[in-house]
Amino acid sequence: MKLYVYDHCPFCIKARMVFGLKQVPVELETVLNDDVKTPTALVGKKMVPILKKDDGTAMGESMDIVRYIDERYPMPDGEEVSCLAGPMRPEIAEWTKSVMPILMRLTMPRWVKVPLKEFATESARSYFRHNKEKMIGISFDEALAQTDSLLTELQPHLDALVPLIASPEAVNGALSEDDFTLFPVLRQLTVVKGLTFPPAVNAYLHHMAARTDIPLHTSVAL
Ligand SMILES: N[C@@H](CCC(=O)N[C@@H](CS)C(=O)NCC(=O)O)C(=O)O
Known part of the structure; x- marks a missing residue:
């Protein structure tokens, strides 16, 4: 999988977090801030983060990416399944x-x-x-x-x-x-x-x- 990001972007950090927490390998691809072509070709608009999945399809929206990975991979310590299960305030x-x-x-x-x-x-x-x-x-x-x-x-x-x-x-x-x-x-x-x-x-x-x-x-x- 490949994750298209900007390093300064908080939404991209949300998406990166789930890969780190679940220790799921992902290739990071930093897009130039004025590169309209790359994100548009993937999701139809100039917006990151974008996850290019192993099947070649692309997915935008940081929390959709978080949920997609969270649902498919266990936590590395095996104790908890989801990294979204805790209480919210x-x-x-x-x-x-x-x-x-x-x-x-x-x-x-x-x-x-x-x-x-x-x-x-x-x-x-x-x-x-x-x-x-x-x-x-x-x-x-x-x-x-x-x-x-x-x-x-x-x-x-x-x-x-x-x-x-x-x-x-x-x-x-x-x-x-x-x-x-x-x-x-x-x-x-x-x-x-x-x-x-x-x-x-x-x-x-x-x-x-x-x-x-x-x-x-x-x-x-x-
Ligand atoms: N709702 C989106 C928001 C993502 C977003 O706003 N990304 C910004 C970067 S921080 C972006 O790509 N903006 C378009 C631009 O920089 O031209 C998500 O959560 O993924």
Whole structure:
């Protein structure tokens, strides 16, 4: 199987998580951000993640990919069958939604400055900058200049997450869709240098990175 992704994309991380958790081999193919042809040929639109299955058919939508793999493969330790069986709490999706405006301004200008394969060309970087500056309503340079105040704004949100983390193993104690919502977003924040996660958030983040075999952006953070 082949998974078409962008490294910065939280939906692609959702899809990658299930392969890591279930230790199912998959080939990762990073698509250039301005490559319209590849995803369109597979699923009829410019959107990732896309899973090309062994039978050659392609499937979009991150949670569809997660469920497809989850239903077909056991957990490696054999104890649990599904990585979606744990309890869900609306607070997790609400928390994620609440940090989105801050997260976008912090991370988007950084994605084009760190070495990610989807931004390997100038045209891929310009494509992203053009679209996302419109989305955040300010230029990437302005957003970068706001780093200190955005970090100050983010801190109470990170503190509010601490009591929501039941265990470093899974946000609600047992793996559920909430982990597929939370981990990708926290991983995105690791591209921001100078951001300090509270210890409980940090422990969750690193545990999930190890368990899903998905590296964080810490080593290239700026
Ligand atoms: N509902 C989709 C959303 C996927 C999505 O929004 N992917 C973004 C990347 S983060 C995308 O491909 N956007 C089109 C673009 O970048 O041009 C899913 O969960 O798979």
